[in-house]
Amino acid sequence: MRVAIIGQGYVGLTIAVGAAGAGHEVIGFDVNAELVRLLNSGQSHIEGITDQNLHGFIASKVYRATTDASLINGSDVVVIAVPTPLTEVREPDLTYLHSAVELIHNNLKNSALIINESTSFPGTLRNEIAARISGIIHLYVSSPERVDPGNTAWGTKNTPRLIGGLTPEAVKKATEFYSSFCDTVIEVSSPEVAEAAKIFENTFRQVNIALVNEFAQIAEALGISGREVLDAAATKPYGFMEFNPGPGVGGHCIPVDPTYLAYVANKVGVPATFIKRANEVNLAMPAYVVKRFIAGAGGSVKGKSVVVVGVAYKANVADTRETPAAAIVDLLREAGANVAWHDPLVGTWRGENSADLTGFDIAVVVTKHDVVKASDILKSSYIFDCTGSIAGADGI
Numbered sequence: 001m002r003v004a005i006i007g008q009g010y011v012g013l014t015i016a017v018g019a020a021g022a023g024h025e026v027i028g029f030d031v032n033a034e035l036v037r038l039l040n041s042g043q044s045h046i047e048g049i050t051d052q053n054l055h056g057f058i059a060s061k062v063y064r065a066t067t068d069a070s071l072i073n074g075s076d077v078v079v080i081a082v083p084t085p086l087t088e089v090r091e092p093d094l095t096y097l098h099s100a101v102e103l104i105h106n107n108l109k110n111s112a113l114i115i116n117e118s119t120s121f122p123g124t125l126r127n128e129i130a131a132r133i134s135g136i137i138h139l140y141v142s143s144p145e146r147v148d149p150g151n152t153a154w155g156t157k158n159t160p161r162l163i164g165g166l167t168p169e170a171v172k173k174a175t176e177f178y179s180s181f182c183d184t185v186i187e188v189s190s191p192e193v194a195e196a197a198k199i200f201e202n203t204f205r206q207v208n209i210a211l212v213n214e215f216a217q218i219a220e221a222l223g224i225s226g227r228e229v230l231d232a233a234a235t236k237p238y239g240f241m242e243f244n245p246g247p248g249v250g251g252h253c254i255p256v257d258p259t260y261l262a263y264v265a266n267k268v269g270v271p272a273t274f275i276k277r278a279n280e281v282n283l284a285m286p287a288y289v290v291k292r293f294i295a296g297a298g299g300s301v302k303g304k305s306v307v308v309v310g311v312a313y314k315a316n317v318a319d320t321r322e323t324p325a326a327a328i329v330d331l332l333r334e335a336g337a338n339v340a341w342h343d344p345l346v347g348t349w350r351g352e353n354s355a356d357l358t359g360f361d362i363a364v365v366v367t368k369h370d371v372v373k374a375s376d377i378l379k380s381s382y383i384f385d386c387t388g389s390i391a392g393a394d395g396i
Contacts (some may be wrong), residue, residue: 001177003027004072005079006100008035008065010252010319011117011145012081013046017053018156020063022180028065029072029103039065047150047317069107077177078104080129081117081145085256090279092121092260094128105133113173114138117145119199119257121264122192130166139170142191143178144198149251150317160184164194202257203275208243209254210278213285216245216396220292226396227388245396247366247386248285248324250313255282255322286327289364289396293384294335296394297362302336307360309377310367311343315387318345325366326350332364345369365390 001024005012008030020026030036038045042055057063072078082096097118104114114133116125125142146159161182165171171187178185188194212230219226226245234242249255258279262272294301311325312318320326325341332339340355347354357372363380368387377383377390385395 001025001076002074003077003079003177004029004075005081006030006072006103007081007083007096007118008032008039009081009083010046010149011147012079013039013044013049014147014156015079015081015117015145016063017049017057018181019177020057021053023062024077024177024180025061026057026063027071027075028063029067029069030065031067033067036065036067048152048155069103072104072107073109075108075110075112077113077115077173078108079115079117080104083252084118084120084260085252086259090259092263094120094124097124097128098132101129101132105135108138109136111136112138113141113170113177115141115143115174115177116191117143119144119253119260120195121199121260122195123264124195125164125191126166139165139167139173140191141165141170141174142194143174144194146198146201149319150314157181158183160186162186162188162194162197164188164191166191196261199257199261202253203261203278205243206249206254206258206282207274207278208241209246209249210281212243213245213248213396214281217288220396244388245386246285246324247289247328247396249282250321250323250325251319252321255279286324287331289324289328289366289384289386290331290335292394292396293332293362293364296384297382300336301332301362304337304361305359306332306337306339307355307357307363307380308332308339308341309343309357309363309365309372310369311341311346311349312367312369315367316345316369318347320346320349323366328364328366342372343367343369344371365393365395 003019003024004027005016006029008028016026016028042051080100082100085093087093130140143163161178163174175185216226258275262275265272313323342357343354357376362382365385368389383393385393
């Protein structure tokens with residue numbers, strides 16, 4: 001098959017590599033000309049996808065990246081894999097998705113299978129994609145991405161793939177496509193079911209993270225170790241699933257997807273109060289961390305040199321989207337601290353460069369990458385650890 005994938009980020013490039021590896025001819029479209037240049041030179045920006053992989057696919061002419069939208073014409077399959085973030089007022093932002101739909105409408109002149117992998121609320125495929133493309137009859141399927149950056153155990157091949165289409169023919173063709181590089185394909189009754197499953201998966205995680213973050217604050221007020229309580233609870237062999245407290249949530253899914261679910265719930269007259277409360281708890285965690293950090297550092301950080309360790313949203317990835325580190329840095333600076341940050345995987349962030357880890361009065365650990373040595377962190381006189389990985393440090 002000739003496959004065009006719109007968006008070459010974490011999701012799009014992952015699917016491109018999977019499809020190219022199965023022998024499909026893949027066109028990877030992206031508006032970022034520098035990214036396209038790097039990809040065509042065989043340089044990967046995604047953990048788990050090696051430069052060697054890209055070089056092989058490019059050499060065998062089964063993959064190429066482009067900024068030329070006209071090249072999607074003639075494709076048998078077109079996959080939408082663009083960001084679906086939040087607006088400044090934390091509402092769903094479908095700007096990128098609508099741009100992708102317009103690109104398809106203007107450039108795809110043949111009938112094709114159109115797949116949406118971008119996460120969004122139920123009804124997106126039917127109302128925001130299919131309804132906006134006219135003139136040519138296409139087949140439409142929703143198959144929301146399940147990419148977990150940095151996860152070496154679960155990837156595109158072995159993570160079950162959900163498929164919900166507008167017609168049985170669309171589902172059949174999508175099953176044929178995904179089965180060429182995915183072990184398990186699960187057909188559901190409608191695209192709305194597939195879309196809802198994805199956002200509920202991450203809402204489940206958001207709610208449970210909020211619960212454990214709230215409990216951590218309760219435990220601290222009671223004078224007991226919240227982490228020890230959680231470890232004790234986890235010894236129960238049934239009816240309990242372990243989550244750990246932290247400085248909030250980050251990334252492209254957990255801070256975003258529950259808001260998409262709450263948005264569509266309000267549209268149909270069901271106030272998503274539980275989901276909204278979970279969002280509130282996790283968004284408030286950076287302020288709680290800073291409050292605890294300042295108290296532990298003697299009641300004031302004014303004029304003190306502080307290093308924030310780890311600004312990526314999770315360990316061992318370079319992704320800073322929605323990272324709680326941003327709010328922690330800003331709040332510490334508002335409190336008068338001289339703040340730098342250390343993250344060897346990120347390197348450059350918000351116009352600043354990663355600092356050396358040593359030479360600071362005090363440290364707050366937001367994210368602990370494996371390459372960062374605990375012994376270097378422990379050289380600071382006071383450490384507040386959000387990860388539970390630094391022995392002897394104060395923390396959540």
